Amino acid sequence: MTTTQPSLDEATIGDSTTSRSRTSKRPVWMEKPNPFVQLVKFLALLISVALVIIPFWSIIATSIADQKTINDSGGGMVMWPKGVTLSAYASVLSGGVVTRAMIISILITVVGTLLSLVTTAGLAYWLSRPRAAGAKPMLLLVLGAVLFTPGIIPSYLVVRQLGLIDSWWSLILPVMVNAFNVIVMRAFFQDLPQELFESAALDGASSLTTLTRIVLPLSKAVLAVIGLFYAVSYWNAFFNALLYIQSSDKWPMALVLRTFVVNQTTIGGDQIGATEVLPPQLSLQMAILVIAIVPILVVYPFIQRHFAKGVLIGAVKG
């Protein structure tokens, strides 16, 4: 890992990060900031940030608020829960439709991300080797796939033809290889020192050995960030679930969210884990929403760290 760090920074937008840290202190030639302009800028950004944070805060607060706090607020959202209870989470997570959807989504995310990484890395590796047979036409196909998406109906027909309707595989296979991620990974592989490949070839290593022993260990950073991107998109998958999943006992989280939170279908006591008193509908809804958001909030700092390193922007430079 430590050896890849410098090459990563140089290969990507390392130049920009250094120039940015240089400008972090005001250069001599720049005039003193006008306090009024500074205030307006600061307020504008503060409002934007508040608009992002307040909804999160409020749904978390409502999900842990007790019945009395919600009643006091007129049955609506809560900003500051006076009484705190985790009963909404307890009922939602102790079996029933939400628990099942969560397990399904976790399974799809884990299996999908692994398959995606293996196939994406494999394809990127083929396309990254200079003078590899067939790589040039394949690269054009990958680029074309970034620009144009196939229509809804034709995609549906292919998935149906493959017998994947109402199967969890319909949520994985059609989105398993993302063309953009192939291009990012290929760019990363191409930036690895070529001498490594030459010496591996001299030692008689096959292309598979080179991939598993040299390329992949040096590419942990890009594998991590692309893996996280895949994971987020599998966890969020809604479009394909809506199109292909028919039976409600196969629903992933996104469809549960749509039914109970967006469409506000009443959650019955028999649909979730048994508790003596059913928590308020609003708390249940917010608990489901929080459960859907938390995994993203957890992985977000890891993805975010890589923006600074510019793993993705590296591909833009071309």
Place this chain on the structure above:
Amino acid sequence: MSNRELSSVASGGRLLAAPDADTADARSTGRARRGGTGSRWSRDKLLIGIGLPGAIALILFQYVPLLGNVIAFQDYQPYLGITGSDWVGFENFAAMFEDPKFYTALYNTLILTVIQTVLVFPIPLFIALLLNSLAGERLKRLLQSILYLPHFLSWVIVVSLFQQMLGNAGMLNTFLVQNGLPMFQVIGVPELFKALLTTQAIWKDAGWGTIIFLAAISRIDQEMYEAAAVDGAGPWKRMWNITLPSLKGLFILLLILRLGNSLSVGFEQIILQQGPVGLPASEVLDTYVFNNGILSQEWGTSAAVGLAKTVVGIGLVIGANKLAHLFGERGVYEK
């Protein structure tokens, strides 16, 4: 797909470079190895095998569906399949132009396309300029992290959040009612639906959109600013005469790439909120294809609408690229 916007951008940058590098590769191959193509294929057998699963998945789900578009010219019956269904020429397209629902969808789509291109598209540039003008590096990073976050939430989550904030029982209205003020209904009001969609789109992706502009701004030569300041240009003049002109090419590139998908105005976002608003205010081309094709089984007509939409998208990209060349810009690809 989550990172659609950035992905198109990145591919754009890549599209410019990749073909050149490839032809250079191919030329040196020609000179270096005169071995037959057959020996190259057998030499790279294992390498191709490693890449093949990914290649098959990509072709199967990106290119094979393109062939399925032929049902736009058929009276497609699922039990007969593509080979068994009757060919009807352009009848589906004629039916499309006679369907009043199609015109509703087209009208809504075009309005949203204009709003999203004129109003929503430049906002990331403003935020990027604002962020860039802040001195504190730590503060800037923190703000960026917070503003990027909504991009990673799915539309289901974003729509839920908006309902909880702006719905009739949401935070805003609870607050208004408790303070004896009249309710402000937003969710489920047809007249405000397009404004709502626009606000949601800005909330979700405007912050993320800044990432590409910030990267481009950080690559502008700092000495230009210094020289301009020495010559007496103030901050606004420097932004107007250095920053914005430096970003022009990128801005045009992004705009062209956007056009290719400009008729896709947010399927997930709209389908989730169509119920209470009603079709007249909310139907767009993509939801029309879904509602009439997948739900009502009118395969031929909806495939025709989908195909027409794709063709118009490709046409817009090619046309806009030509226009960019006329104005001396690089565009997405060279002539």
